[in-house]
Amino acid sequence: MQELIQALVAGVLMGGIYALIGIGMTLIMGVMKIINLAHGELMMVAMYITYVLAQYFGLDPYFSLLIAMPSLFIIGVLIQKYLLNPLLKVDSILPENQVLMTVGVGMVLTEVMRFIFQADFKSVKTSYSSTAFYLGTISFNLPMVVAFGIAVALTICLFYFLLKTDVGKSIRATAQNKEAALLMGINAEKITVMTYGLGASLAAASGTLLLPIYYLFPSIGGPFTLKAFVITMLGGMGSTVGAIVGGVVLGVAESLGATYIKMGLKDSVAMFIFLLVLIFLPGGLKRLTKV
Amino acid sequence: MKKFFRFSLVLIMALALFAPTASFAQETIRVGIILPISGGQASFGEIEKNSFDIAMEEINGSGGINGKKIEFLYEDDTGRPDVARSAAEKLINKDKVAMLGGGYGSSETMAIAGVAQQNRMPFLINTGSDDKITEKGWDFVFRLNPYASEYFKGLESFLTEVVKPQTCAILYENTNFGTSQSKAFATACERLGIKVVMTEGYEKGGVDFKPLLINVKKANPDLIYMISYLMDASLLMRQSMELQLNPKMFIGGGAGFTLPEFPDNAGKASEKVMSVTLWYQSLPYPGALDYFTKYKERFKKNTEYHGAEAYSAAYVIADVLKRAKSLSPDDIKEALLATDMKTCFGPVKFVKVGDKINQNVLPTYVMQWIDGKGELVWPKEGAGKPYVYPVNWQKEWK
Amino acid sequence: MGNTFNWRKIPWAKVLSVAFLVLFPLLVDSDYYRHLFIIALMWVVIGSSWNLLSGYTGQVSFGHAIFFGVGAYTAGLFTTKLSMSAWWGMLLGGPVSLLVGIVIGWICFRLRGPYFALATIAIGEIFRQVAENWISFTEGMQGILIIQTFRSKIPYYYLALGLAIACVGTIALVLRSKWGFYFIAIREDQDAAEALGISSYRYKSLSLMISSFFTGLAGAFYMNYMAFIDPQVVFSLHYISIMAILVGIIGGVGTIWGPAVGAFIMVLLQETFRSSFYGLVPRWVSEAHVLVFGLLVIFVIRYMANGMVGDWPKIQQLWSRPKAVSSPSVSGN
CATH class of the missing domain: 3.40.50.2300 (Response regulator)
Structure with a gap:
């Protein structure tokens, strides 16, 4: 029983961070109907920003959220504006050209970082990196709890933004029905640029929160990209609530899978769930709850 | 003139590539x-x-x-x-x-x-x-x-003479080095009368080793033997500390556990951890x-x-x-x-x-991280410092 | 010097290119360059196979490492499990991979567009992890090691060349047949194709079968030539599946010769940078070998949506008259 609870706790806490990655992806996929295969790489760039700030300026990783997020917003805007949007106007054989572009972008981001920082591992040492508190015998890793809390806070802010502001409403409208939104006079180009920036800065947040507990190397992004789209499919494209649920479900599934099946097959568990959802529940949890 | 354009491009590329590599006099x-x-x-x-x-x-x-x-x-x-x-x-x-x-x-x-x-x-x-x-x-x-199955040769006498463990858990990185050493160590345990209660591989580069360590905690072995590279080694120890595992000893199978970066990354979780090693500067x-x-x-x-x-x-x-x-x-x-x-x-x-x-055949040794420094502790003859055993982990991790 | 591209003259270039490739190992007496060309030819096979399924049939696969890995392991298991030569893999690697392809098609073809792509990534990752963990069957991460049959590169070279010619030739033939039209019809508009009575599932499967067959053969060849495989090498998402896509994109999606050109560009460009232009420039340049390739990918997608071969006329105009602007419509080859 105790193991089960500990595994659940570990899974839910991890799920909080996954959810942040997932929300960014779900917005991008919802609005643009493309898979952003550079998502994990954007997160990686933010982690390097945080790393540099911590290493050379002694800035606490949580504080660098305020720098990493806006920086990634700008990077995201530039990528969307100059690399992805122009593709809409180009005649090409495959409609997936934007997806393929994100592959290229991800590759270049990874390689640029590898060029600057070399391939070896970097980590940010904080006084609280391995601090834990205990409820009974169940341990809670402090930075993970903080990350979970910040993830929740960011999600609430995001909700407010999406529900109350004009831009937010336009993003939601575009995510729900692009054609209708265009007919209503929404400037699609501006919305996509905003969304990609927003998605990138959410990825940045998750990366920054992850850094105190994990470490960093240039090709760290790939596995997180995979997790992000698993979450998106689980929750349903464009659904932020879905992404939160999806993130937690994924975290718990991985944790339980690794505990009770086999550690080495941890990621396969996620992929398997993903396939089942793709095939039997296309549209994800959104379809069940209509949120 | 365009008919040969494509071909000539290929040709130019080829020529550029196969420009003779000078074989100057070998100084x-x-x-x-x-x-x-x-x-x-x-x-x-x-x-x-x-x-x-x-x-x-x-x-x-x-x-x-x-x-x-x-x-x-x-x-x-x-x-x-x-x-x-x-x-x-x-x-x-x-x-x-x-x-x-x-x-x-x-x-x-x-x-x-x-x-x-x-x-x-x-x-x-x-x-x-x-x-x-x-x-x-x-x-x-x-x-x-x-070779891999000799890495822990020096450790064997330490186990039989000092730690005398009954049970052992082996965690290894799922690579060639990890699998081959874990297999060999499991055989050695059998020979030494140590019961292997758990052998599990993991994919390198994991964020969260807790699921693995939860199972280790449940099995509660006397000895935890880990074959990992640097970052996994650090995370494994940090998370073991967090979950408050309490074996008689944590021992690393060389590789990541001996690097000077290990205590940097694992912090106090590296303290008193042992590792097999192939060399130490104080050896004669x-x-x-x-x-x-x-x-x-x-x-x-x-x-x-x-x-x-x-x-x-x-x-x-x-x-x-x-x-x-x-x-x-x-x-x-x-x-x-x-x-x-x-x-x-x-x-x-x-x-x-x-x-x-x-x-080549060489003896192997055991080292321990004492006060942030890697020290050779076994065999006694070459030891730079006496080994610290038993270890009160709760105290070390305070 | 008209602006029209003279199509009649293309076969000339092709024939000469093939002739060059046939004579290459006799002209160049360096095992190092032969090795590079062997790898490039192997990528011609993988890239062309990907292109048939994705470029011509419109099913963008992010999972070609599955077929490559299955082919390689079929060959490898002949030695580890049956103590037979890995060359049997050249016989069975293709068919086994094709069977896997049928099953994957059955799972994935109900999905469309990006969903199909995601499903192939997921299955690819599952294959890799299962191969890593099913140690009693695959040897796990210890991998499979054999000793090459030939010390000389020449037999491998001609085998790879033969494979590449067979693959590109088969695809060219298939595309000229009725099947080819059905494939393209499905790519252009699956619903319209269905409405015309083309069974999209059937033709997508056929396309996948040919594609997986050749990719599997390439995998079996890899086992025999490289003589060492492990799951992270042959089932790699990044180094196999995504590279297959990039090879196709650089050369030209939906063109017969595109992936072939893309494969040579990828291998030679990366090696040129990796070896710092064969030692002519400072060594730090070599660190950028993947970066340069990535930049090229972005450039091609952004400015030459149809790849080097697909947008060849565009490049030529650029070459001869930098100011001349036109937008040639290229459809297929």
């Missing part, structure tokens, strides 16, 4: 060294490359190889066997090296050894430790370092301490057994090239076979042990 003897200079194992590659560099300067400074200079040509295998293989091909066929050295990861070393044997190119391995590499009957492949080998201080002075960093392996491999290579009748692969091979020298890593002599040929 230097070139030796190819394949190491992971980038990628996940770059920290090890760096230590080894630095050590090769120091040795190269020293050898050339003291007369070189019979008057000629020695030059190490480094190739980066990026931690991937297919890249290692291409690198070996390039060194043999394009750079025309006299012999090959290096070989870090077991899979990469295996791939290089295959190429070397096929091209009849002598290859001196200094780290790749999978038992099978010298069991294939490949007569051009020589190994300076102990000629030049061991000398090498250690030189390395530290020059690179402002500590070195450990991987560096010593590389450093002494460089000297073995120099010695072999000096003794070889000519630089033909067969003569170099003969010279390798006749090797009998003392290096800072220990005496080197290539012999047949069991199924293995051209294998």
Whole structure:
């Protein structure tokens, strides 16, 4: 029983961070109907920003959220504006050209970082990196709890933004029905640029929160990209609530899978769930709850 | 005129590519060294490359190889066997090296050894430790370092005399090195009467090892033996601390657990953790301490057994090239076979042990992280400091 | 010097290119360059196979490492499990991979567009992890090691060349047949194709079968030539599946010769940088070998949506008259 609870706790806490990655992806996929295969790489760039700030300026990783997020917003805007949007106007054989572009972008981001920082591992040492508190015998890793809390806070802010502001409403409208939104006079180009920036800065947040507990190397992004789209499919494209649920479900599934099946097959568990959802529940949890 | 455009482009490309590679008079003897200079194992590659560099300067400074200079040509295998293989091909066929050295990861070393044997190119391995590499009957492949199932030879007496564990859990990284050492350790445990309650591999680079450690906690073994590279080793220990595991001892199977970066990354979770090791600077080998201080002075960093392996491999290579009748692969091979020298890593002599040929045999040791410093603690004769056992983990982790 | 591209003259270039490739190992007496060309030819096979399924049939696969890995392991298991030569893999690697392809098609073809792509990534990752963990069957991460049959590169070279010619030739033939039209019809508009009575499932499967067959053969060849495989090498998402896509994109999606050109560009460009232009420029340049390739990918997608071969006329105009602007419509080859 105790193991089960500990595994659940570990899974839910991890799920909080996954959810942040997932929300960014779900917005991008919802609005643009493309898979952003550079998502994990954007997160990686933010982690390097945080790393540099911590290493050379002694800035606490949580504080660098305020720098990493806006920086990634700008990077995201530039990528969307100059690399992805122009593709809409180009005649090409495959409609997936934007997806393929994100592959290229991800590759270049990874390689640029590898060029600057070399391939070896970097980590940010904080006084609280391995601090834990205990409820009974169940341990809670402090930075993970903080990350979970910040993830929740960011999600609430995001909700407010999406529900109350004009831009937010336009993003939601575009995510729900692009054609209708265009007919209503929404400037699609501006919305996509905003969304990609927003998605990138959410990825940045998750990366920054992850850094105190994990470490960093240039090709760290790939596995997180995979997790992000698993979450998106689980929750349903464009659904932020879905992404939160999806993130937690994924975290718990991985944790339980690794505990009770086999550690080495941890990621396969996620992929398997993903396939089942793709095939039997296309549209994800959104379809069940209509949120 | 466009009809030939495409073709001529191909032609130009081809011409540019095959511009004759100048084969100027050989003032230097070139030796190819394949190491992971980038990628996940770059920290090890760096230590080894630095050590090769120091040795190269020293050898050339003291007369070189019979008057000629020695030059190490480094190739980066990026931690991937297919890249290692291409690198070996390039060194043999394009750079025309006299012999090959290096070989870090077991899979990469295996791939290089295959190429070397096929091209009849002598290859001196200094780290790749999978038992099978010298069991294939490949007569051009020589190994300076102990093989994976010998890594914990020095640990065995420590276990039977001091810790006397009843049960053991083995956690290993799912790589060639991890699987082969874990298998060997499980067999050794059986022989020593230690019950293996859990053997589990994990995919390297995990964020969260808690699911694995939860199971370890449930099994509550006396001994936790981990075969991991650097970052996984640090995370495993940090998360063990968090989950408050309480075995009699945590022991690492070399690799990540001996690197100076390990306590940097694991923090206080590294304290009193033991690891098997192949070398220590205080060992009574000629030049061991000398090498250690030189390395530290020059690179402002500590070195450990991987560096010593590389450093002494460089000297073995120099010695072999000096003794070889000519630089033909067969003569170099003969010279390798006749090797009998003392290096800072220990005496080197290539012999047949069991199924293995051209294998150097050396004792192995146990080290412990005491107050943030790696200290040799076993066997007692060579120990720099007395081992700390039993350990009250709760106190260490406060 | 008209602006029209003279199509009649293309076969000339092709014939000469093939002739060059046939004579190459006799002209160049360096095992190192032969090795590079062998790898490039192997990528011609993988890239062309990907292109048939993705470029011509419109099913963008991010999972070609599955077929490559299955082919390689079929060959490898012949030695480890049956103590037979890995060359049997050249016989069975293709068919086994094709069977896997049928099953994967059955799972994935109900999904469309990006969903199909995601499903192939997921299955690819599952294959890799299962191969890593099913140690009693695959040897796990210890991998499978054999000794090459030939010391000389020449037999491997001609085998790879033969494979590449067979693959590109088969695809060219298939595309000229009725099947080819059905494939393209499905790519252009699956619903319209269905409405015309083309069974999209059937033709997508056929396309996948040919594609997986050749990719599997390439995998079996890899086992025999490289003589060492492990799951992270042959089932790699990044180094196999995505590279297959990039090879196709650089050369030209939906063109017969595109992936072939893309494969040579990828291998030679990366090696040129990796070896710092064969030692002519400072060594740090070599660190950028993947970066340059990535930049090229972005450039091609952004400015030459149809790849080097697909947008060849565009490049030529650029070459001869930098100011001349036109937008040639290229459809297929």
